[in-house]
Amino acid sequence: MRSGRPRRSTAYSDYVYLQEADFNIGDEADPTSFKETMESQNADKWREAMLNELESIKNTKVWELVEPHKSQKLAGLKWVFKTNKDKDGRIKRFKARLVAKGFTQMEGIDFTKTFSPVSTKDSFRIIMALV
Numbered sequence: 001m002r003s004g005r006p007r008r009s010t011a012y013s014d015y016v017y018l019q020e021a022d023f024n025i026g027d028e029a030d031p032t033s034f035k036e037t038m039e040s041q042n043a044d045k046w047r048e049a050m051l052n053e054l055e056s057i058k059n060t061k062v063w064e065l066v067e068p069h070k071s072q073k074l075a076g077l078k079w080v081f082k083t084n085k086d087k088d089g090r091i092k093r094f095k096a097r098l099v100a101k102g103f104t105q106m107e108g109i110d111f112t113k114t115f116s117p118v119s120t121k122d123s124f125r126i127i128m129a130l131v
Helices: 020-024 034-038 043-060 121-130
Strands: 077-085 091-100
Touching: 034 043, 034 077, 043 077, 043 091
Parallel strands: none
Antiparallel strands: 077 091
């Protein structure tokens, strides 16, 4: 025996999904490519942000530049650009980050192991007990 209540649609027509860009209506979007960045009106500020990123990489010795072997497949690089804004929507800072396209590599072919330092709850408790 079925209920007499009217059925409601299972579609989520009442919900509106917004993308991050939808909140900055009327604002200029961050550039998505190097070419777009260099053609923008703020090209000099983006160039300064990129130089700051390269200087930071050099100072922290994140990478070591070596000659690759002919059989090695190299991971590409990509610039990611983001503007930090204050509460009034004015641009406070131009940020540029150089990131590796690690998703192009395959385990066992391009690399054999990865390392990522992760703290567990147990190790955190031990350290806190020692402190």
